[in-house]
Amino acid sequence: MTGLLPEPVPAPGEAEIEAQxxxxxxxxxxxxxxxITYAALEPAALAATIEIPEExxxxxxxxxxARFDAPERRIVDRIGFGDAAEAEAALARIEAGEIDFxxxxxxxxxxxxxMDQGALTRAELSAxxxxxxxxxxxxxxxxxxxxxxxxxxYRINAILAAQVTPFEAxxxxxxxxxxxxxxxxxxxxxxxxxxxxxxxxxRIEEIVAETPFEAGEIALDATTTGGxxxxxxxxxxxxAADVGVETDLAELASGGLxxxxxxEVEAPAPIPLxxxxxxxxADWTAAETVRRTEALARELKAEVEGGLAFADLAxxx
Numbered sequence: 583m584t585g586l587l588p589e590p591v592p593a594p595g596e597a598e599i600e601a602q603x604x605x606x607x608x609x610x611x612x613x614x615x616x617x618i619t620y621a622a623l624e625p626a627a628l629a630a631t632i633e634i635p636e637e638x639x640x641x642x643x644x645x646x647x648a649r650f651d652a653p654e655r656r657i658v659d660r661i662g663f664g665d666a667a668e669a670e671a672a673l674a675r676i677e678a679g680e681i682d683f684x685x686x687x688x689x690x691x692x693x694x695x696x697m698d699q700g701a702l703t704r705a706e707l708s709a710x711x712x713x714x715x716x717x718x719x720x721x722x723x724x725x726x727x728x729x730x731x732x733x734x735x736y737r738i739n740a741i742l743a744a745q746v747t748p749f750e751a752x753x754x755x756x757x758x759x760x761x762x763x764x765x766x767x768x769x770x771x772x773x774x775x776x777x778x779x780x781x782x783x784x785r786i787e788e789i790v791a792e793t794p795f796e797a798g799e800i801a802l803d804a805t806t807t808g809g810x811x812x813x814x815x816x817x818x819x820x821x822a823a824d825v826g827v828e829t830d831l832a833e834l835a836s837g838g839l840x841x842x843x844x845x846e847v848e849a850p851a852p853i854p855l856x857x858x859x860x861x862x863x864a865d866w867t868a869a870e871t872v873r874r875t876e877a878l879a880r881e882l883k884a885e886v887e888g889g890l891a892f893a894d895l896a897x898x899x
Contacts, residue, residue: 586875594866602866603855609865610858613803615848616820621776621786621795622810623769624838628794629761642756643749650747655701656715657740661687662732669726669733676723676735683723683737701742711736766837768794773831773839780828786843789828795839816840 594602603610643650661683663669675681681689687697704712707729714724715736725735772793779789790797802811802820810816815832823829823844831839855862 586878587871588878591867591870591874594863594870598866598870599859599862600855602869603862606865607852610853610855610862611850612848612853613805614850615801615803616844617846617848618800618802618820618842619786619845620798620800620810620816620840620842621789621793622798622834622838622840623772623776623793623795624834624836625762625765625769626836627796627838628765628768629758632761632764634757634760634764638760639753639756640749642760643752646752646756650749650752652745653703653705654716654744655703655742656738657701657742658699658715659683659687659697659737659739660699660729660734661690661692661697662729662734663726664732666726666728666733669735673723673726673735683735699736769837769839776839776841777831780830780841784828786828786841789841795841810834810840813840816842820844 661672663672672686676683676686687694702715704716707715708727710727711729711734714727715738718724718738721738721740723735723737726733727736728734772795776789776793776795779792786797789795798810800806800809800811802816813834813836815834819829819832819840819842823842825844825847828843829841831841834840
């Protein structure tokens with residue numbers, strides 16, 4: 583038995599497919615479709631065409647500082663004291679095993695947030711604290727050391743090694759950033775010319791011929807996804823557009839620009855069976871499976887009502 587049914591539902595024949603198609607015309611309708619021609623200028627597409635000089639990339643790398651040359655950092659906690667004697671006494675208690683660092687902080691009514699210093703570089707510590715904290719070979723407690731906030735004990739929790747990204751490894755990222763920056767500047771410059779052309783009645787084909795804008799076409803309906811169809815600005819332009827008239831420029835979510843023209847509005851229409859035969863066949867199979875399952879359920883119900891034991895019913899299923 584396959585599922586609840588004693589045998590699989592057979593594949594539908596041509597008559598069943600045609601009957602399924604005819605019985606649910608609303609299910610097999612193509613929604614209203616607007617055929618659109620557009621001119622768009624997007625940063626990523628424009629950036630891909632831009633060459634960035636090697637010297638400019640190297641200058642950007644040198645100016646990036648810690649982004650590609652992160653110094654060693656140490657994750658530390660700190661407890662401050664009123665004077666050096668108090669700090670030395672606290673350290674002696676820790677070394678003697680009388681108390682640990684966390685208990686000492688609690689004794690002094692310090693919260694975790696109050697003692698947590700985060701991940702610090704050598705430059706972020708006072709000179710004496712930097713020598714103590716970064717002079718340690720591994721995690722542990724160092725001090726007391728003088729700080730602008732008074733004598734302190736530091737607990738080193740972890741060491742984050744310095745990370746250096748070579749120029750060769752950073753080149754692609756820097757090139758993309760610089761190219762996108764230049765692309766956005768070129769888009770700003772191109773927008774003024776496109777606005778003037780649209781105001782003067784230019785067609786999209788003319789705009790594409792005289793500016794960096796690129797042309798494309800979309801058959802847009804309520805279900806269309808991908809590319810410009812996913813951008814709310816495009817949907818808004820299409821809804822407000824008059825057929826055959828170029829729209830004003832609109833800014834895309836990507837930071838690019840688009841103008842479009844609705845060339846044709848196609849009314850909802852039946853999708854030819856030949857285009858969706860497999861879909862209709864699958865619908866028939868699903869409906870037939872439900873029909874046969876319901877019929878089987880009625881038969882079993884009748885048998886139970888006629889005295890069939892549930893144990894016998896379970897064995898059959």
